[in-house]
Amino acid sequence: MRISGRGKSEEIQEEDDAVSLCSLYAGSETFGIDTRKIREVLGQREPQRVPMSPPFVAGVVPYRGEVLTTVNLRALLEMEEQSGGGYVLVMEDEVAAERFGLVVDAVGGVVTVSARSLEANPCTLEARGRWLFDGAYKMEAGLMVRLDPQRLCPSRLSETGLFRKSTNGDADASLDRR
Amino acid sequence: MDDLTKEFIAESQEGLDRMEQCLTELEARPGDAELLGEIFRAVHTIKGTTGFLGFDRLEKLAHAGEHLLGSLRDGRLAVTSDLISGLLRLMDGLRAILVLIEETGGEGTRSGDEDGELIAELALLNGAMPPEEIEPELLHAVVDTGEMVAEHTGVSEASKMPGALSAANSTAASTERAGGGNDKTLRIDVDVLNRMMNLVGELVLTRNQMLQSDRSAANFPELARRLDTVTADLRETVMQARMQPVGNLFGKFPRMVRDLARTCGRNVRIEFTGQETGLDKSLLEAIKDPLTHAVRNAVDHGIEAPSVRVLAGKPAEGCVRLRAFHQSGSVVIEVADDGAGIPMERVLEKAIERNLVTAEQGAEMSEREVLQLIFLPGFSTAAAVTTVSGRGVGMDVVRANVEKVGGSVEVESRRGQGTTLRLRVPLTLAIVPSLIVRCRGQYFALPQSALVELVDIPNQEFAQLVQRIGSAELYRLREHLLPMIWLDRLLGLGGESLETSLGHYMAVLEAEGCRYGLVVDELMSPEEIVVKPLSPVLREIGLFSGATVLGNGTLALILDVGAAAARAGVKPIEEEDTQLETREPAIQEQVGESFLIFEDRDRERTALPLDMVERIESVSLDRIEYAGGRPMLQYRGEPLPLRDEGDVLPLLETERQAGKETLATVLICGDRSSGLPRHVGVVVRRVLDVSPGTLLDQNAASDGTGMELALVKDRLTIVHREFGAKTRAMWQEVA
Numbered sequence: 016m017r018i019s020g021r022g023k024s025e026e027i028q029e030e031d032d033a034v035s036l037c038s039l040y041a042g043s044e045t046f047g048i049d050t051r052k053i054r055e056v057l058g059q060r061e062p063q064r065v066p067m068s069p070p071f072v073a074g075v076v077p078y079r080g081e082v083l084t085t086v087n088l089r090a091l092l093e094m095e096e097q098s099g100g101g102y103v104l105v106m107e108d109e110v111a112a113e114r115f116g117l118v119v120d121a122v123g124g125v126v127t128v129s130a131r132s133l134e135a136n137p138c139t140l141e142a143r144g145r146w147l148f149d150g151a152y153k154m155e156a157g158l159m160v161r162l163d164p165q166r167l168c169p170s171r172l173s174e175t176g177l178f179r180k181s182t183n184g185d186a187d188a189s190l191d192r193r
Numbered sequence: 194m195d196d197l198t199k200e201f202i203a204e205s206q207e208g209l210d211r212m213e214q215c216l217t218e219l220e221a222r223p224g225d226a227e228l229l230g231e232i233f234r235a236v237h238t239i240k241g242t243t244g245f246l247g248f249d250r251l252e253k254l255a256h257a258g259e260h261l262l263g264s265l266r267d268g269r270l271a272v273t274s275d276l277i278s279g280l281l282r283l284m285d286g287l288r289a290i291l292v293l294i295e296e297t298g299g300e301g302t303r304s305g306d307e308d309g310e311l312i313a314e315l316a317l318l319n320g321a322m323p324p325e326e327i328e329p330e331l332l333h334a335v336v337d338t339g340e341m342v343a344e345h346t347g348v349s350e351a352s353k354m355p356g357a358l359s360a361a362n363s364t365a366a367s368t369e370r371a372g373g374g375n376d377k378t379l380r381i382d383v384d385v386l387n388r389m390m391n392l393v394g395e396l397v398l399t400r401n402q403m404l405q406s407d408r409s410a411a412n413f414p415e416l417a418r419r420l421d422t423v424t425a426d427l428r429e430t431v432m433q434a435r436m437q438p439v440g441n442l443f444g445k446f447p448r449m450v451r452d453l454a455r456t457c458g459r460n461v462r463i464e465f466t467g468q469e470t471g472l473d474k475s476l477l478e479a480i481k482d483p484l485t486h487a488v489r490n491a492v493d494h495g496i497e498a499p500s501v502r503v504l505a506g507k508p509a510e511g512c513v514r515l516r517a518f519h520q521s522g523s524v525v526i527e528v529a530d531d532g533a534g535i536p537m538e539r540v541l542e543k544a545i546e547r548n549l550v551t552a553e554q555g556a557e558m559s560e561r562e563v564l565q566l567i568f569l570p571g572f573s574t575a576a577a578v579t580t581v582s583g584r585g586v587g588m589d590v591v592r593a594n595v596e597k598v599g600g601s602v603e604v605e606s607r608r609g610q611g612t613t614l615r616l617r618v619p620l621t622l623a624i625v626p627s628l629i630v631r632c633r634g635q636y637f638a639l640p641q642s643a644l645v646e647l648v649d650i651p652n653q654e655f656a657q658l659v660q661r662i663g664s665a666e667l668y669r670l671r672e673h674l675l676p677m678i679w680l681d682r683l684l685g686l687g688g689e690s691l692e693t694s695l696g697h698y699m700a701v702l703e704a705e706g707c708r709y710g711l712v713v714d715e716l717m718s719p720e721e722i723v724v725k726p727l728s729p730v731l732r733e734i735g736l737f738s739g740a741t742v743l744g745n746g747t748l749a750l751i752l753d754v755g756a757a758a759a760r761a762g763v764k765p766i767e768e769e770d771t772q773l774e775t776r777e778p779a780i781q782e783q784v785g786e787s788f789l790i791f792e793d794r795d796r797e798r799t800a801l802p803l804d805m806v807e808r809i810e811s812v813s814l815d816r817i818e819y820a821g822g823r824p825m826l827q828y829r830g831e832p833l834p835l836r837d838e839g840d841v842l843p844l845l846e847t848e849r850q851a852g853k854e855t856l857a858t859v860l861i862c863g864d865r866s867s868g869l870p871r872h873v874g875v876v877v878r879r880v881l882d883v884s885p886g887t888l889l890d891q892n893a894a895s896d897g898t899g900m901e902l903a904l905v906k907d908r909l910t911i912v913h914r915e916f917g918a919k920t921r922a923m924w925q926e927v928a
Contacts, residue, residue: 066684067734075740075748082740082748084728107730110357113728154724169730 034130036152038123038159039104043086046119047159053172054105054114056122061100071178072169075129076103084169085116091147091167091178108168115169117184126159128152142176171176201242202295203378208235209284210444210769215281221462223272232280233262239287250288250300250308259310261319270319279318281448286311302357309784360890385434392427392788399423428624437477438524439517440468446488446862452514453492456844460499460510461492467517469709476618479598480526483591487528487614488513490587493637494531494536495612507531524620529613535606544569554689564604568592596704596755599625599642610906625724626739629717629749638722638741638751643704643754647716653698659875668699668710669770671885675701676709678761680752684736704755707763711752720744726752736760776815787885791877793839801862801875803883808861810874814849817842817857826874842876 036047037056062074063083073087085103089096103116132153136145149163165171172178212235222228240255258280264270286308295318358507360556385602399420406413429491443465472480478559496502503509503818515716516527541555550558567588592602600618619625619642622843627638628647648670650658659677660667667674677699680686722741731737810828817835818825824842825834834841849855860875 064751065731065734065737065750066635066686067736068731072730075727075750076743077746079747080725082725082727082742084731115728169728173730173733 026077032129032131033127035125035127036127036159036161037104039102039117039119040121040123041092041119042094044092045123045157045159045164048086048104048106048162048164049129050125052106052164054107056114057103057105058087058105059100060118062103062116062118067160069169069173069178071172073100075115078114078116080147081114083114083116086119086167086172087118089120089170091116091143093143096135106167108165108171111168111170113168113170115167116189117167119166126154128154128159134158146175146177159173198298201246202291205239205242205291206288208238209288209452213281213448214444216277217451219272220274220451226266229262230268232257233266236262236283236287248290248294248300251287251294252655253309253923254286254290254481255314257308258287258313259544261315264319275436276318282311283315303328313549318336322901378807379434379437381434384429389430389434390428391422392430396420396427431506432473432624433471435472435474437474439470439472439477439524440465442477442481443483443515444516445495446485446515450492453489454496458498459492459532460502462497462510462512463472463488464512464514465516466514470517470519470524470620473620476598476620479599480595480600480616480618481594483616484526484528486587486591488515490730491530491532491612491614493529495530499759501533503548505533519616523617526616526618527613527797528616529611531611532610534610535567535604536608540566542566548570554725564606566732567604568602578640587588599640620729624721625717625751626718627722627751628700629722630680630698630711630713630716632680634688636717636743637713638681638701638720638749639700640755641719643709644650644702645703648699648701648710649696650699650712653839655696669711670701676761676763677712678709678763679712681714683757683761702754704757704758707755709759709761709763710756711757714750722749722751739864787881787883789860790881791858791880792879793841793877797839798881799838799877802862805862806860807863807872809880810859810861811856812859814842814845814855814857824876828861828874830873831872833861833872833874835876839876839878839880867910868913 016058035050037040037046037050037053039046060076062076064074065072065084068074071086071090071176073085073090075081075082075084083105087096089101101120102122103118104122105116106113107114107175133150134153135150135170136148140148146166147162149161149166150159151160210230215232219225219228219232232925235689236255236258239254240259243249243255253487261270261280261283263278265272270276288321294300317466328553384437399416403416403420406416407732438539450461453459491513492511496513497505498585499509502511512531514527514529516525516529518525537560539855540563541550541558544550544563545552545555549569551565555563568591588602595602595616595618598618600616603615603617604612605615606612625638626641628641629645630637648668650668657667660669660674668677668678669675697712698714698716699712700716701708720743722743725741726732726739726741727737735756739751741749741751743749787803789803789806790798790800793799812826816826818827820832824837826833828833845855845857858877858879860877860880861872862875863872
């Protein structure tokens with residue numbers, strides 16, 4: 016499922032047409048984020064959970080003297096949670112000047128693709144997906160869904176109200192257990 | 194805006210701040226040439242620089258002011274109250290333009306003579322005409338000027354009040370604005386900055402060495418130590434740089450008090466002590482409003498009108514004293530007035546009228562408790578709502594603001610002698626001493642300032658100590674029922690529960706008037722934590738005030754103690770507190786007294802009423818001498834007879850012969866009830882505890898030896914009492 020290095024050379028046709036993306040994985044799906052929008056890729060981290068936080072918040076990690084709130088991509092996609100944390104990408108919402116992290120299963124590498132291979136979101140996509148995805152690149156191995164960091168910023172996710180409802184019911188379960 | 198202009202604005206504002214102080218001082222000491230010189234310099238500097246930067250409006254106004262000040266300096270004019278007012282208005286005018294420049298980059302010139310009237314007024318003051326002879330119409334012009342300035346500074350409400358008031362209004366607006374410019378800049382001693390740079394250099398060097406060396410290397414511990422000292426030094430230096438003298442804050446009060454006093458028809462002098470006391474810049478900002486409010490209160494409510502003061506036999510001029518000093522790791526700022534004090538019965542009346550307490554509760558309250566009522570939301574005693582105070586937002590806001598930065602507020606009042614308000618704030622905000630606790634595998638930090646005590650609840654005593662009303666659990670802490678909050682339930686924490694067979698730990702916390710016990714799995718160490726802000730999404734949860742990285746590298750969330758109480762439904766009402774407080778002495782009487790419990794015989798607990806025991810001494814056996822077979826101790830130059838009921842001394846003696854270093858524990862007791870100055874020493878094996886207890890029926894145990902039985906901590910304990918008589922007999926025997 017990884018993007019092979021061979022695909023790279025074929026994709027580049029014109030210089031200004033090329034977009035470099037950082038590929039990342041959640042479950043069996045491949046995503047891409049514009050490398051210019053990623054500040055840093057931290058290694059594998061296990062974010063410290065924050066009780067009572069919205070379900071899409073994976074927790075907090077220390078990052079250069081700050082406490083960084085991280086968003087769990089798996090939770091956004093309603094996938095099962097993975098134990099042991101994951102890779103953290105540091106991004107910044109330039110408009111709100113808010114820095115945040117995105118927790119993914121794995122980070123691939125930098126791939127250069129042609130901007131022309133981008134397809135818009137399908138009209139049959141449900142609301143959550145419409146918010147999260149920003150089209151998809153047609154790759155040899157399949158589709159690489161483009162993510163827009165601006166839309167992944169925790170305060171924006173919370174504003175939309177699309178991801179508020181807890182899907183795993185963690186909080187209720189713990190109360191019952193006592 | 195270019196840097197030059199920014200710098201000019203910052204500098205001019207500082208100059209004007211100084212000028213403001215000097216002006217109010219000048220009124221008190223009209224002949225002081227030095228003060229005059231300073232004011233002149235401030236205006237002159239502005240005039241000089243504005244011409245250079247091309248701010249014509251500012252230059253014109255400054256020029257008019259300089260002209261007037263020149264005459265004053267040359268002695269052609271005398272300092273009068275009107276003159277000072279005129280100069281203060283000049284200052285407001287200059288400030289307003291500075292604010293305008295700061296916000297818009299321009300002076301807002303349209304017709305070219307915006308300040309015409311103010312300039313005319315200054316010229317008039319400068320003219321041959323003495324200020325007393327100013328025509329009424331001209332006075333109106335003065336009023337208009339005040340309003341005009343108000344409009345320029347963006348005060349929306351058209352002020353229809355008499356002249357003095359509108360001037361005061363515009364002042365308030367402009368000083369608030371002017372304060373804004375100073376928030377972002379800070380003057381730092383170059384030496385401090387150099388030291389910081391040196392330390393940062395050293396930090397880099399140490400890091401380099403650490404990177405090259407290995408954890409197992411021989412010099413690694415030394416490097417770690419160096420890193421530790423460098424960080425500590427650096428932290429201290431940065432803190433020092435952030436420290437600002439409280440005097441910076443006090444500086445604006447003379448003017449405010451002067452204007453306020455005029456508005457309310459009071460005669461008030463303001464005095465300062467401890468202006469040099471340093472406080473963190475952010476804290477200084479945080480207490481600015483509460484302190485301003487407190488000073489306003491002191492002038493408006495505290496100090497009486499001059500006629501009332503004279504009738505009460507006090508000087509007509511009231512005095513507000515601001516005092517800042519360090520006390521046990523925090524800074525205390527006191528606002529004291531010598532006014533009428535807080536009228537207790539009026540406070541109570543008002544509180545009952547507003548349904549804050551019931552009449553029955555009120556009747557039982559002590560003065561101290563009544564005073565606490567003024568901190569309740571929506572409380573105000575002002576008979577009439579004035580522009581200055583009495584709008585019902587008052588002391589509760591002051592307290593909330595001070596508590597927000599981890600401080601506290603106390604009030605003290607004596608009728609006819611004045612009121613003292615004490616704001617206590619921590620030295621710095623960024624680093625907070627906290628207790629780290631663990632719950633379900635997660636770390637949380639509890640600020641020490643909110644921590645009252647820690648309680649260990651062993652499992653076998655759990656059922657006895659924790660009581661239930663419905664589903665609510667209460668802990669019986671020294672006869673107070675304390676609501677219990679389980680941190681894991683409050684936060685909905687999942688995860689593995691810790692082995693709790695040992696029992697539970699409870700931190701007794703107090704914030705915003707509520708006290709409760711927070712049950713956690715484990716108590717870790719106290720740590721000085723560096724507070725990091727949380728992102729908006731996490732702030733929204735409302736239970737955490739920040740996060741911090743612990744020594745072991747993990748993150749801990751800082752619990753907002755007040756918010757947690759509110760979330761769990763602990764009532765922040767003072768009524769509960771006062772009820773508890775009033776109940777306390779009653780319980781004390783019932784129980785009788787506290788006892789000092791000790792062991793003098795094997796397996797026997799003996800107690801003495803605590804008020805009989807004056808000291809506990811550890812004495813070397815050599816010091817104990819014998820007279821007539823009775824042990825004695827030379828204590829404070831007096832022979833002190835020792836009682837050794839439990840034959841502790843012979844036991845110790847054998848131990849000493851065995852070659853061990855032995856110390857005897859002696860309780861120095863005095864029987865105050867018999868009024869005798871005589872003391873007696875009681876030799877005991879060891880001291881166990883201090884605890885309240887209940888005396889049992891005397892007949893049940895007494896056998897005429899002055900011994901009684903008591904239930905202390907639910908165990909039978911012998912109590913020595915009234916051994917005064919016995920001692921005396923013994924003493925006579927010895928003598």
